[in-house]
Amino acid sequence: MFTKVLIANRGEIAVRILRACRELGLQTVAVYSEPDRQALHVRYADQAYCIGPGASRDSYLRMDKILEVARKSGAQAIHPGYGFLAERADFAQACLDEGLAFIGPKPSAIAAMGDKIVARETVRKAGVPVVPGTEGEGGLNDDELLAIAPQIGFPLLVKATAGGGGKGMREVRSLEEMPALLRAARREAEAAFGDGNVYLEKLIEGARHIEIQVLADSFGNTIHLGERECSIQRRHQKLLEESPSPFVAGDDDLRRKMGQVAVRAAEAVGYVNAGTIEFLVDADKHFYFLEMNTRLQVEHPITELVTGVDIVHEQIRIARGRQLRWKQEDIQMRGWAIEARVNAEDPYNNFVPSTGKLNHILMPSGPGVRVDTGVFSGFEITPYYDSLIAKLIVWGETRAEAILRLRRALEEYRIMGVRTNIPFHQKLLDSHRFMAGQYDTRFVEERFSPQYSADRREEGEIAAILATLVAHSENLQASNIVRRGIRDTSNWKWLSRWERVHR
Numbered sequence: 001m002f003t004k005v006l007i008a009n010r011g012e013i014a015v016r017i018l019r020a021c022r023e024l025g026l027q028t029v030a031v032y033s034e035p036d037r038q039a040l041h042v043r044y045a046d047q048a049y050c051i052g053p054g055a056s057r058d059s060y061l062r063m064d065k066i067l068e069v070a071r072k073s074g075a076q077a078i079h080p081g082y083g084f085l086a087e088r089a090d091f092a093q094a095c096l097d098e099g100l101a102f103i104g105p106k107p108s109a110i111a112a113m114g115d116k117i118v119a120r121e122t123v124r125k126a127g128v129p130v131v132p133g134t135e136g137e138g139g140l141n142d143d144e145l146l147a148i149a150p151q152i153g154f155p156l157l158v159k160a161t162a163g164g165g166g167k168g169m170r171e172v173r174s175l176e177e178m179p180a181l182l183r184a185a186r187r188e189a190e191a192a193f194g195d196g197n198v199y200l201e202k203l204i205e206g207a208r209h210i211e212i213q214v215l216a217d218s219f220g221n222t223i224h225l226g227e228r229e230c231s232i233q234r235r236h237q238k239l240l241e242e243s244p245s246p247f248v249a250g251d252d253d254l255r256r257k258m259g260q261v262a263v264r265a266a267e268a269v270g271y272v273n274a275g276t277i278e279f280l281v282d283a284d285k286h287f288y289f290l291e292m293n294t295r296l297q298v299e300h301p302i303t304e305l306v307t308g309v310d311i312v313h314e315q316i317r318i319a320r321g322r323q324l325r326w327k328q329e330d331i332q333m334r335g336w337a338i339e340a341r342v343n344a345e346d347p348y349n350n351f352v353p354s355t356g357k358l359n360h361i362l363m364p365s366g367p368g369v370r371v372d373t374g375v376f377s378g379f380e381i382t383p384y385y386d387s388l389i390a391k392l393i394v395w396g397e398t399r400a401e402a403i404l405r406l407r408r409a410l411e412e413y414r415i416m417g418v419r420t421n422i423p424f425h426q427k428l429l430d431s432h433r434f435m436a437g438q439y440d441t442r443f444v445e446e447r448f449s450p451q452y453s454a455d456r457r458e459e460g461e462i463a464a465i466l467a468t469l470v471a472h473s474e475n476l477q478a479s480n481i482v483r484r485g486i487r488d489t490s491n492w493k494w495l496s497r498w499e500r501v502h503r
């Protein structure tokens with residue numbers, strides 16, 4: 001039984017984990033890079049150790065330094081958070097070899113799910129639906145893949161065995177273009193993961209990305225906490241998530257089936273701790289296993305708000321060898337939660353990261369609002385890490401209430417010093433497609449990319465003049481001049497109308 005936990009991460013998730021440890025009466029140890037000396041996770045921890053310069057590979061990815069800090073500080077457990085070392089089976093194993101509890105799954109489960117071919121084959125054998133494609137655990141050469149492709153049918157996807165997040169992925173529309181695309185996919189995968197192995201799947205077009213949160217203890221009990229809708233994304237970066245999914249809400253049968261399948265997938269690798277099963281769900285509600293994330297996820301809070309389960313508490317309890325406190329039938333989803341990821345980036349300049357000193361921040365709060373963040377007024381955003389600076393999470397009794405709360409909270413949010421994607425979220429919440437819950441993974445790129453509006457401005461001089469005006473107004477919005485929601489006056493009317501139509 002451990003009493004001191006090292007948090008091998010930074011930013012909002014390190015703070016989130018520190019809070020759980022504090023509530024459970026555990027001592028905490030933070031690690032930080034030189035530019036993170038002033039960071040919130042350093043201030044909130046009982047002890048903090050510098051582990052190197054800003055670049056991740058010299059600090060947060062240094063297993064040796066982190067294990068040395070564990071030794072020096074007397075920590076008996078490590079929570080990896082997400083990103084960095086969270087899904088490295090070798091790190092989980094190194095922790096166990098040091099006699100430390102790893103607050104996450106066993107190395108074997110991380111490894112099995114990390115190899116996408118092994119994952120596919122393992123869950124398929126357990127009766128989990130996978131997208132039709134190549135079968136068997138080994139990698140195939142180009143000739144073998146070219147021979148199988150026509151049986152799978154076009155269009156199809158070439159995916160990297162070591163992949164995830166869309167890297168090394170190629171759409172193939174015909175046999176003729178396939179050899180070149182195989183070469184490109186292998187090259188990209190080799191560069192990104194040091195593994196050029198690929199496999200094939202039939203392309204599912206216009207699908208939604210829906211994931212199921214699972215929890216498993218070390219006594220063989222596995223439950224799920226319902227779904228999260230994650231289709232609002234751009235270039236494989238999620239921007240907003242909701243739970244329940246508007247596509248699953250009202251279809252308890254679909255939720256039960258997806259939940260049971262998710263539990264089966266987790267059990268197939270002997271999964272322990274918190275994990276997430278990702279599915280593609282097509283318009284006919286057929287669902288297919290995509291991959292399993294063997295870590296705590298960025299968007300876990302929306303599940304916490306609708307189920308009342310503190311997922312990080314549970315992770316720690318499970319790692320301490322306790323039994324799950326819930327049976328599946330105890331889990332109820334209540335109300336609606338939405339998370340908007342607030343990124344330091346310029347949505348009107350191709351989402352380029354925005355760095356610099358956060359001169360001033362005013363955070364939203366009030367009923368139904370939670371902000372998970374690692375930054376504060378005076379903090380410097382450096383280019384070393386991802387651009388997520390806060391997660392604005394709201395809860396409402398209904399989806400309409402949650403949307404109105406998120407609108408209100410986005411208006412309250414004031415961030416001076418860097419550009420953020422808050423104006424993007426405001427525009428998204430005003431779109432009728434979003435309000436109706438009618439969107440899939442193509443939605444943001446099709447309707448919200450600057451490219452989309454740029455293309456339409458290419459015609460003639462009048463268009464050029466208009467473009468200047470559009471750019472000017474976009475600049476104003478991007479520079480965080482707070483815009484009041486356009487639906488302010490009619491919110492109540494809108495809410496009652498919306499709920500009448502969508503009950």
Ligand code: MV4
Binds near residue numbers: 164207209230236
């Ligand atoms: C797919 C797919 C369609 N058909 N597989 C993208 C990243 C990786 N996790 C899996 N991905 C996809 N796999 C088949 N057979 C579409 C995607 C996909 C996607 C998936 C989830 C969320 C956003 C996405 C955006 C584009 C493509």
